[in-house]
Amino acid sequence: MDMKASKKKLGLKEKYAHMTRGLGWETSYQPMDKVFPQATFEGIKIHDWDKWEDPFRLTMDAYWKYQAEKERKLYAVLDAFAQNNGHLGITDARYLNAVKLFLTGISPLEYVAHRGFAAAGRNFPGVGPRVACLMQSVDEVRHAQTQIHALSNYNKHYDGFHDFKHMLERVWYLSVPKSFFDDAFSAGPFEWMIAIGFSFEYVLTNLLFVPFMSGAAYNGDMATVTFGFSAQSDEARHMTLGLECIKFMLEQDPDNLPIVQKWIDKWAWRGIRVLTLVGMMMDYMLPKRVMSWKEAWEIYFEQNGGALFNDLAKYGIKVPECLTQCTEDKEHVSHQAWATFYQYGGAAAFHTWMPNDEEMDWLSAKYPNTFDKYYRARFTHWRDEAEKGNRFYTNTLPMLCQVCQIPMLFTEPGDPTKICYRESEYQGEKYHTCSDGCKHIFDDEPEKYIQAWLPVHQIYQGNCFPEGTDPTAEGFDPLAAVLDWYHFNNGKDNMDFEGSRDQANFAMWRGMATKNT
């Protein structure tokens, strides 16, 4: 980059101070508590908003300058990718399915994050956090736009990329990330900051963007790696905001500690459950693998999160209890999740498959304690059956967890052969959860989670068929009606990769790209 760094009239610290201290004012036509009605109801006490400091000390002029430069770099790559048939350079067409899951499950959430940070910025009375939230809000809408733009190139060639926005509101597995963000957005601004700003950005996004995007590079997907790293360049700022926010709350008043601790416990667990999907993407959906989910977990969660919690201990923050469970779960969740999508592959907008022998050997090596013992026989059986023309598709809807909305696929602590069942009762009605973590969250705020839009129950209530459908008509096929309502192209977007249109087209086009016949 050739940017002139001229001698500044003001230093970084002075410029930042002018913007975040000089531009605020006390309202006089209306009292401050009417202008900022959400500032106190969560119980967080703030005495001096001026104690907030953004360590990057970014001002708006610098923000626009560097963001514009990131966009120029990104679009140069996207243009080159599209002009040179970059989609044929990926390792294997199976890889595309990870990108489909990303587009449908993650990109729309960038947009929700944009809205959430705009709202948080509006609701904080302090200028420092308002400016930081404004920048993050603009970052998030940029991420949504660049991801959709980058992946639209794949939509020209492959199935499953055509209607992510419609799907997010309806599809059973997309309700997992959607409900996560809805839960955060429907809380107050401080809880939002702990949920998304701290737990998600600081503790969890590294796991999503860093090893996965490096994996995209390894698999020849120049478009994804470029938007991923372009987004991630903003994440460093977001993580800093999240950490700053938590320090600020804890330093302002000792009464804030139990509230913050409760939110950290809740959102660490909620985030970890959502990351199950990412674990599966890394271990099963990248044909060429960078590292296993377990390894990524150890580097970015255990080491990095450990350093963070060591530091927060001085404020009295404890490591969330649920995390002991994660040390056991990291050996299982990616396999359990892939087994789930494989058997519900008739109702997913991407293709699934069983790993080949070489891939199973890689899984054995990466998961010496669990893969051969609990999963290999199951996967080999399914592969053998598929080869005999008896590919396994479950024909009945699964039971879902009331909180994380994931099918009840997680196993009992200490016994990976038994499903973990937890049950609560509230106002005479039963509610089922997948773990102690989710049960604890439910029991703490049952009024919130009894409203959950659980896709399986909604299907049984008859709310998930196209308008005008008569479920009592003879020969009614409920699955086909639901897929129609989801806007899936049944038979093209779903089912096994083997025999799919993507598989055939990719092979044909790659052949045309490398031969003259």
Added chain:
Amino acid sequence: MSKVFIAFQLNEETRPIIEAVLADNPHAVAVDSPAMVKIDAEGELVIKRESIEALIGRSFDLQELQINLITISGHLDEDDDEFRLSWPK
């Protein structure tokens, strides 16, 4: 003592930055992955504007780091001359 880290995209712009960081922080270790490099360091890591300028032969604004930054861990303190990551002792 906990580790701090910083990760950059691997490209022509970051090559001299990485070189400067490793020279200024002899305790730091660079770990390469596809398309990126992650630099780990016990306790603290300092990036100095002057060291980068000496390698690239032009003036450099530390905020330019943001363009190629992937992730960081630790408390950050940035001013015109230094970008410092640390876990307080």
Added chain:
Amino acid sequence: MAVQALKDYQFSPADSQDKFHGGQLLYVGWDDHLMFCAPFAYCLPPSTRFGDLCEKIMAHSFGYHPDWKKVDFATVTWLKSGQPFQPDMNKTLAELGLKHKDILRFQTPGLKGIAGTCS
């Protein structure tokens, strides 16, 4: 604890029984058979005979498993919300006291899934 909210925070549950057109939800899981990744959710009329649940409805859902044809319902043990439960095959869900959103697990002694791995 209650939800911290700006206003009174009371909502009706999204899945009360009146919304299921006369059906009730029943969940059924087969212990030691994780080939089925999660328990199944059914929406059934309370008049469903328990024997029909086992022989028709569950057979449709679980029949793909090679162990299914070895299941002997005379020796199956049942749990309802984790407690022992002894169903009469000729009684209906309502007669057996099974309520909306009840959860049943069944255990099939001697059957341990694919290659004995509880799959």
